Amino acid sequence: MTRVLLIAEHDGAELNLSTAKSMSCASQIGETDVAVFSNGADSLATSAATLAGAARVLHASRPENAKPLAAVLAPQIAKLAADYTHVLAPSTTFGKDVLPRVAALLGAPQVSDIMSVESERSYKRPIYAGNVIVQVSVPDNCTVCGTVRIASFKAAATDGNAEITAVSPDADLPAHTRYIDLQAQVSERPDLQSAMRVVSGGRGVGSAENFEIIYGLADKLSAAVGASRAAVDAGYVPNDMQIGQTGKIIAPDLYIAVGISGAIQHVTGIKDAGTIVAINKDAEAPIFALADFGLVGDLFSIVPDLEKKLG
Amino acid sequence: MKILVCVKRVIDYNVRVQINRQGDGVITDGVKMSVNPFDEIAVEEALQIRDRGDADEIVAVSIGTSASQQQLRTALAMGADRAILVESDDEIQPLAAARVFHKLVEKEQPGLVFLGKQAIDDDSNQTGQMLAALWQRPQATSASSFELNGETARVTREVDAGLEIIDIDLPAVVTVDLRLNEPRFVKMPDIMKAKRKPLETIALSELGIDAPPALETKNYEPPPQRQAGIMVETVDELIAALRDRGVL
The missing domain is CATH 3.40.50.1220 (TPP-binding domain)
Structure with a gap:
C-alpha cells in the first residue's frame, strides 16, 4: 500500500506555506502522514493536523529539533521512513538540504523539484534551468524520495482534522553541526514566496x-x-x-x-x-x-x- | 590539510540547450562543454584556503568519460595540485556519484570536500548532501561565506528566509552558492603548467561500488510556453485591463 510521509517545514512558530503546497502533491500520490520536527511548539502539530488530506500527524519533539539541521533531522526521518513507501519534502532550501541526506541513508535516489505526479512512482521535473521537462520513474526496489516544486501546486485547504501522535524515532544524533543564527530580513511586507x-x-x-x-x-x-x-x-x-x-x-x-x-x-x-x-x-x-x-x-x-x- | 573539490563536465551555461529528435536526451554533439559554474566557485574557495596557508593540497576529482579530463585540466590550470578522474561511459546519478566520492574520500582522507550546490544540467542539488550522509560528517549547503577556525568552520548559508549561520566540525562537506567568491581567470602560462600536473585515471569498475537504484528518465519536452499578451499605451489602460481580469 502506498503511504506517504511529508516532512513539514516551519520557522519554529508557524508552518511555512510550502508545507500546504507539498501536501497537495502528496495527496495525489497516496495516503499521507505529516511529520513535524520541533522542540515543543505543539501548535505546529495542531496546524499540520488541519491540512486537508493529512491522515495523521507525527510530532517528534526534542531539544535537538529546535532548528532545522539536516544532519540531526535526517537520521530521524530515515527511521520513520521504514513505515512508508514515499518520503516528500518541499523543494525549498530546507527540503533541498535535508532530503538528499535522508535518501542516501535509505540507499534511494531522489526526484528533485516534482512538478506533476504522473503515477505513484513517476513524475515530471525541470532540468537545464527549466528549459527542458522530463519524466522520471523510480524503480520498485526502493523508497521514493522527492522534493516538491511548490510553485507547481496550490496550497491544501486547512479544514482537516488529523490525529496527532507523538513519536520519538530512535536515532543517534550527531553533535558535529551546530546552529548559530539566522539573519532574516525584517520586513512588514508579505513573504515573497507566499505573496498573492x-x-x-x-x-x-x-x-x-x-x-x-x-x-x-x-x-x-x-x-x-x-x-x-x-x-x-x-x-x-x-x-x-x-x-x-x-x-x-x-x-x-x-x-x-x-x-x-x-x-x-x-x-x-x-x-x-x-x-x-x-x-x-x-x-x-x-x-x-x-x-x-x-x-x-x-x-x-x-x-x-x-x-x-x-x- | 587536504581539500577535495568535485568538478562536473556540463553543457556551457551560455548554450541554448536543444532536445534531440527522439526526445530521449539533449544534443551534446558539437556543443561547448565547461566546468559546472558552481564547481568553479568550489575550486576557487579551496584555492583561497590554500593561498592563506590553511591547506597544503587541492585535489580536483570528477566522474565521467575521458572527455572530463578537459574540465579537470581547467581546475589544474586554476591552481589545483592534482586531479583524479573516475572513468565511466554510463550516466552517473547523484547517489552513484556520492558513493564514488565517498570511496575517494576514504582513500584521500581530506579535511574538507567542496562541491557546487548543484550542477546546471540535471539541477538535482543532491550529491554533496548524499556524500555527507554516507561519510557521516557535517554538511553546509549553499554556502555564501566560509571561515575556517582550526578544527571547525563557520559557514553562512543562503536560505529562503535570509542567511543561516552554522558551525561544523571538520572533516565536512561544503556545497557552494554563487555569492561565495568570483573564480579567477585562467592565464595561458597556467594552462601550459596544468598539462604537466598529475591526472590519475581510475576505472569506475575498479572501485568496487554497488550500483544504487537509478531513476529512469524519458519524454524530454520543452516547457509549456506563455503566450505574449497585449501592449497597452497608458497607465490608465493598464489599470483598466487589470481590473477587467479581476487581479486588482
Whole structure:
C-alpha cells in the first residue's frame, strides 16, 4: 500500500506555506502522514493536523529539533521512513538540504523539484534551468524520495482534522553541526514566496535609492518586493529578494516586472504567475514576449503614476 | 590539510540547450562543454584556503568519460595540485556519484570536500548532501561565506528566509552558492603548467561500488510556453485591463 510521509517545514512558530503546497502533491500520490520536527511548539502539530488530506500527524519533539539541521533531522526521518513507501519534502532550501541526506541513508535516489505526479512512482521535473521537462520513474526496489516544486501546486485547504501522535524515532544524533543564527530580513511586507502579488525591480531601476519607487507601488498593492539577479548583483537589494533560477521560484496571482529585461534565468522563476505585467523602456525586451500586459516607457514616470492612480 | 573539490563536465551555461529528435536526451554533439559554474566557485574557495596557508593540497576529482579530463585540466590550470578522474561511459546519478566520492574520500582522507550546490544540467542539488550522509560528517549547503577556525568552520548559508549561520566540525562537506567568491581567470602560462600536473585515471569498475537504484528518465519536452499578451499605451489602460481580469 502506498503511504506517504511529508516532512513539514516551519520557522519554529508557524508552518511555512510550502508545507500546504507539498501536501497537495502528496495527496495525489497516496495516503499521507505529516511529520513535524520541533522542540515543543505543539501548535505546529495542531496546524499540520488541519491540512486537508493529512491522515495523521507525527510530532517528534526534542531539544535537538529546535532548528532545522539536516544532519540531526535526517537520521530521524530515515527511521520513520521504514513505515512508508514515499518520503516528500518541499523543494525549498530546507527540503533541498535535508532530503538528499535522508535518501542516501535509505540507499534511494531522489526526484528533485516534482512538478506533476504522473503515477505513484513517476513524475515530471525541470532540468537545464527549466528549459527542458522530463519524466522520471523510480524503480520498485526502493523508497521514493522527492522534493516538491511548490510553485507547481496550490496550497491544501486547512479544514482537516488529523490525529496527532507523538513519536520519538530512535536515532543517534550527531553533535558535529551546530546552529548559530539566522539573519532574516525584517520586513512588514508579505513573504515573497507566499505573496498573492509581487512587484519586482531589475537593473533598469538603476540604484538602491531608486528602489523606493518599487517599494511604494508594492505597498499600495500590499505586494511583496522581488528583484532580478542583475539588480542583486548590482547591489541594489539583498540576495534573498532574488527571483529566478538561482533565487526564488514564485507563482503569485499578479506579477509586475519593472525595468527587468526578462533573461531566461529570471523567467524560469515567474512563469507560473497568474498575470504578468512588464514595464520597460526597451520595446524589444524579451519580458514582453511572455507578459500578459506590456507597457513601454520610462519607469520613473510610469511607476509613480500607477501608484497614484491605484489610489 | 587536504581539500577535495568535485568538478562536473556540463553543457556551457551560455548554450541554448536543444532536445534531440527522439526526445530521449539533449544534443551534446558539437556543443561547448565547461566546468559546472558552481564547481568553479568550489575550486576557487579551496584555492583561497590554500593561498592563506590553511591547506597544503587541492585535489580536483570528477566522474565521467575521458572527455572530463578537459574540465579537470581547467581546475589544474586554476591552481589545483592534482586531479583524479573516475572513468565511466554510463550516466552517473547523484547517489552513484556520492558513493564514488565517498570511496575517494576514504582513500584521500581530506579535511574538507567542496562541491557546487548543484550542477546546471540535471539541477538535482543532491550529491554533496548524499556524500555527507554516507561519510557521516557535517554538511553546509549553499554556502555564501566560509571561515575556517582550526578544527571547525563557520559557514553562512543562503536560505529562503535570509542567511543561516552554522558551525561544523571538520572533516565536512561544503556545497557552494554563487555569492561565495568570483573564480579567477585562467592565464595561458597556467594552462601550459596544468598539462604537466598529475591526472590519475581510475576505472569506475575498479572501485568496487554497488550500483544504487537509478531513476529512469524519458519524454524530454520543452516547457509549456506563455503566450505574449497585449501592449497597452497608458497607465490608465493598464489599470483598466487589470481590473477587467479581476487581479486588482
